[in-house]
Amino acid sequence: MKKNLIVVGSGFGGIAAALRMRAKGFEVTLLEKHPDLGGRARVFVKGDFIYDAVPTVITAPYFLEELFILVNKKINNYVKIVPLHLWYLF
Numbered sequence: 001m002k003k004n005l006i007v008v009g010s011g012f013g014g015i016a017a018a019l020r021m022r023a024k025g026f027e028v029t030l031l032e033k034h035p036d037l038g039g040r041a042r043v044f045v046k047g048d049f050i051y052d053a054v055p056t057v058i059t060a061p062y063f064l065e066e067l068f069i070l071v072n073k074k075i076n077n078y079v080k081i082v083p084l085h086l087w088y089l090f
Helices: 012-023 061-070
Strands: 004-008 027-031 043-046 049-052
Touching: 004 012, 012 027, 012 061
Parallel strands: 004 027
Antiparallel strands: 043 049
16 A cells, blocks of 8 residues: 655755655655745746746755656756856855
């Protein structure tokens, strides 16, 4: 018998939790109040403008790569991660 699981929120954490549980054999339902996925990392359109919900920097791309491996996909087939070259240091 397959176990059912509900994940609320489709930000990076919700998507990661859903993928990990799916890889462990759970039947997963992902709930999101917005019409698109991504949580604070999403982009949305309002009127004539496109907004980034929050400035997004991925500081640990290896976590994303791990999620793609869980579902037998290659991250390079879907996204291009580009390093950020800072012009200043803290």
